[in-house]
Amino acid sequence: MTTHTSSAPEFIHAKPRKRRPHRVIPGFGLSMGITVTYLTLIVLIPLSAVFIRSSGMGWEAFWAAISSRQVVASYKVTFGIAFLAALTNAVFGLVVAWVLSRYRFPGKKIIDALVDLPFALPTAVAGIALTALYSRTGWIGKYFYAAGIETTYSQVGIFIALTFIGFPFVVRTLQPVIESLDADVEEAAASLGANRFQTFFQIIFPALLPALVTGFALAFARAIGEYGSVIFISGNRPLVTEITPLIIVKSLESYRFPQATAVACVMLVASFILLLIINLLQRWSESVGKART
Amino acid sequence: MAGVISRKRYDNVPRTDSAISEPLWVRWLLTSIAIGFLTLFLLIPLVVVFHEAFKKGWEVYLASLQDADAVSAIQLTLTVAAISVPLNIIFGLAAAWAITKHSFKGKSFLVTLLDLPFAVSPVIAGLVFVLLFSTTHGWFAPFLREHDLQVIFALPGIVLATILITLPFVARELIPIMEAQGKDEEYAALTLGAGGWRTFLSVTLPNVKWGLFYGIILCNARAMGEFGAVSVVSGNIKGKTSTMPLYIETLYMEYNGSAAFALASLLTLLAVFTLILKNFIEWRLSKNAHS
Numbered sequence: 001m002t003t004h005t006s007s008a009p010e011f012i013h014a015k016p017r018k019r020r021p022h023r024v025i026p027g028f029g030l031s032m033g034i035t036v037t038y039l040t041l042i043v044l045i046p047l048s049a050v051f052i053r054s055s056g057m058g059w060e061a062f063w064a065a066i067s068s069r070q071v072v073a074s075y076k077v078t079f080g081i082a083f084l085a086a087l088t089n090a091v092f093g094l095v096v097a098w099v100l101s102r103y104r105f106p107g108k109k110i111i112d113a114l115v116d117l118p119f120a121l122p123t124a125v126a127g128i129a130l131t132a133l134y135s136r137t138g139w140i141g142k143y144f145y146a147a148g149i150e151t152t153y154s155q156v157g158i159f160i161a162l163t164f165i166g167f168p169f170v171v172r173t174l175q176p177v178i179e180s181l182d183a184d185v186e187e188a189a190a191s192l193g194a195n196r197f198q199t200f201f202q203i204i205f206p207a208l209l210p211a212l213v214t215g216f217a218l219a220f221a222r223a224i225g226e227y228g229s230v231i232f233i234s235g236n237r238p239l240v241t242e243i244t245p246l247i248i249v250k251s252l253e254s255y256r257f258p259q260a261t262a263v264a265c266v267m268l269v270a271s272f273i274l275l276l277i278i279n280l281l282q283r284w285s286e287s288v289g290k291a292r293t
Numbered sequence: 294m295a296g297v298i299s300r301k302r303y304d305n306v307p308r309t310d311s312a313i314s315e316p317l318w319v320r321w322l323l324t325s326i327a328i329g330f331l332t333l334f335l336l337i338p339l340v341v342v343f344h345e346a347f348k349k350g351w352e353v354y355l356a357s358l359q360d361a362d363a364v365s366a367i368q369l370t371l372t373v374a375a376i377s378v379p380l381n382i383i384f385g386l387a388a389a390w391a392i393t394k395h396s397f398k399g400k401s402f403l404v405t406l407l408d409l410p411f412a413v414s415p416v417i418a419g420l421v422f423v424l425l426f427s428t429t430h431g432w433f434a435p436f437l438r439e440h441d442l443q444v445i446f447a448l449p450g451i452v453l454a455t456i457l458i459t460l461p462f463v464a465r466e467l468i469p470i471m472e473a474q475g476k477d478e479e480y481a482a483l484t485l486g487a488g489g490w491r492t493f494l495s496v497t498l499p500n501v502k503w504g505l506f507y508g509i510i511l512c513n514a515r516a517m518g519e520f521g522a523v524s525v526v527s528g529n530i531k532g533k534t535s536t537m538p539l540y541i542e543t544l545y546m547e548y549n550g551s552a553a554f555a556l557a558s559l560l561t562l563l564a565v566f567t568l569i570l571k572n573f574i575e576w577r578l579s580k581n582a583h584s
Contacts, residue, residue: 035388035403038387039403255429268417
């Protein structure tokens with residue numbers, strides 16, 4: 001009894017000093033252990049291999065590998081066309097997201113479900129389907145070829161593939177934001193004499209902008225790493241239609257491991273920077289959302 | 294209150310709704326653009342797969358699916374998915390449990406780490422395992438040669454690359470749902486004397502079953518369809534390490550379009566089936582949320 005009463009105040013004092021919070025729900029150790037082990041083995045160690053291998057190359061060899069004429073041309077193709085495709089997706093994604101969340105029309109459910117197709121369809125299937133469709137004899141391609149636009153085995157072809165695979169990102173980031181917009185604000189703008197276009201560009205668009213930019217960045221990030229759908233439609237001509245992921249594959253196939261690793265290192269750094277930007281954008285998006293409500 | 298007042302309809306102000314909607318011609322134009330773009334970019338490619346697959350008739354279609362190499366590609370794809378999807382389910386459940394039911398330092402870092410495989414090019418996801426396990430250039434090359442083990446150009450490499458690519462899907466679906474549900478029901482179960490496993494199996498799991506199911510079908514669709522990562526590690530040996538997407542590429546490059554599209558039509562059906570299930574699950578989830 002005496003020990004019990006004497007230890008009671010000590011217990012009260014001891015609690016705040018303890019760094020580890022008392023966990024009511026069990027299983028933290030097990031679930032955290034599985035999570036960290038798995039991530040370390042599957043993601044962290046393998047990805048760090050790229051950096052460790054690159055650092056062993058020496059700066060001059062590394063620089064030579066990532067700055068050769070062919071590689072630089074591939075950056076331009078990859079990043080340039082990915083940017084244009086993401087931009088196209090931002091414009092059409094905004095229209096599609098707006099139409100799907102605001103208007104009613106027959107077949108809307110099916111159209112809405114269709115938006116996710118690029119997520120679900122294997123990239124190789126998308127690649128051969130788009131190539132068949134946009135080739136000189138394809139259903140759509142024949143019209144473009146008649147107009148003098150080569151839609152396959154060209155940069156236009158890469159653009160088509162990258163637009164296809166990046167499309168859902170903009171729509172799916174915008175849709176919940178458009179649906180959460182408060183009609184009151186739009187009514188207020190209208191009652192103060194704004195016409196619909198003023199309301200859209202001054203009231204609605206600023207509220208959508210963070211989500212739009214986030215969707216753009218997600219589509220862009222996906223597009224720069226894309227491989228499967230592009231290689232079928234691009235024709236893979238060095239300096240003209242060769243994307244950076246293909247440079248990595250070709251280097252590996254010819255056992256030029258340092259070249260493959262160095263270029264992969266550049267791509268990984270680009271992906272990390274984009275991931276960081278996307279995280280910041282999502283925070284911005286959330287803060288704009290909170291400020292509105 | 295403000296909402297209630299502003300939603301009143303006054304008789305002397307006709308067509309209140311037009312104030313918060315676009316003129317008819319704009320609505321019509323935007324809807325046409327949206328439907329046109331989706332038809333051109335999404336619907337027609339879907340149709341073209343089946344058109345090309347059946348161009349030479351049913352017999353050629355069925356024969357190309359019964360070809361020995363095609364059958365072995367289908368088997369390999371099923372095997373890879375059967376190994377990698379369950380592992381990612383266990384990981385997804387563990388990660389979601391740790392992240393949503395507990396608080397700890399570095400949680401947001403861990404969540405970012407989870408997204409990493411989405412940001413990495415599939416080609417790099419394959420390359421990293423070549424750097425580790427190649428028997429000529431890899432880190433573990435001496436060990437692998439000594440024990441006569443093959444990871445690259447064999448099943449283990451394909452499975453590893455697939456796991457890396459599909460790792461976030463289950464966890465990503467579970468985390469927002471478990472976050473939204475909070476911990477109250479788990480507290481209640483624990484207070485009533487249930488153990489940790491019992492709480493997990495009979496309280497948490499039933500609550501997230503649709504989200505988990507959704508995560509699994511997405512993970513599965515991607516595992517069966519992965520091309521870039523697998524093509525780097527598999528070596529694409531016909532009848533041995535050629536998965537369905539890889540064999541589609543082989544057939545296509547051999548100018549055997551009908552056979553390539555026949556195999557592609559199976560993966561397209563899987564994708565369409567995944568989309569239908571996704572919409573069914575979303576409908577179930579919204580029904581649960583309303584009730």
